[in-house]
Amino acid sequence: MLFDPKIAISGAAAGHAADQGEHLAFEVGREIAKHGGILVTGATTGVPLAAARGSKSVHGQTIGFSPAHSELEHVKKYRLPVHYHDIIFFTGYDYAGRDTLLIDMCDAVVEVSGRIGSLHEFTSAFERHKVIGILLHSGGLSDEYSMLLDKAHRGRGHVVMHADPKELIQLVFEKLEEVQEDRLK
Numbered sequence: 001m002l003f004d005p006k007i008a009i010s011g012a013a014a015g016h017a018a019d020q021g022e023h024l025a026f027e028v029g030r031e032i033a034k035h036g037g038i039l040v041t042g043a044t045t046g047v048p049l050a051a052a053r054g055s056k057s058v059h060g061q062t063i064g065f066s067p068a069h070s071e072l073e074h075v076k077k078y079r080l081p082v083h084y085h086d087i088i089f090f091t092g093y094d095y096a097g098r099d100t101l102l103i104d105m106c107d108a109v110v111e112v113s114g115r116i117g118s119l120h121e122f123t124s125a126f127e128r129h130k131v132i133g134i135l136l137h138s139g140g141l142s143d144e145y146s147m148l149l150d151k152a153h154r155g156r157g158h159v160v161m162h163a164d165p166k167e168l169i170q171l172v173f174e175k176l177e178e179v180q181e182d183r184l185k
Contacts, residue, residue: 020139021113033060
């Protein structure tokens with residue numbers, strides 16, 4: 001691999017889906033860091049925060065993209081954490097705009113137990129021909145993506161799926177290498 005890939009984690013920030021996916025997201029974050037990837041998050045709670053904690057548990061790098069204009073707004077208005085990130089960019093784009101920027105700034109996306117915001121990140125990543133990893137059986141929408149891809153009749157893109165965090169991240173890095181080689185031809 002020619003670079004340190006930036007891998008975004010996409011997943012539920014709150015609710016039942018976040019509760020289902022947090023322990024798995026921690027493992028995903030650890031595996032991304034162990035593979036030399038830089039974890040990119042929406043600088044929020046739940047699944048993304050758990051992945052950031054996992055990355056930091058093995059001294060990985062993490063970057064956050066906040067929906068807020070400033071750290072004060074991030075903490076007071078949005079009630080979001082500032083821990084477990086090396087740097088947080090305060091986009092001022094609210095959630096939907098932040099999601100788009102997050103996807104643009106990463107090389108791949110890993111979906112863990114997401115809700116509607118994760119679906120937005122998935123479709124944005126798919127349209128931008130990003131590598132996408134789906135952690136199956138992680139709650140939320142995780143088991144719906146295969147059906148959505150079938151019904152959309154647009155092919156599978158660069159989507160890989162697995163139920164084991166370690167295996168999924170291995171597949172994501174393999175797919176990244178494959179895509180990178182194809183783009184350099």
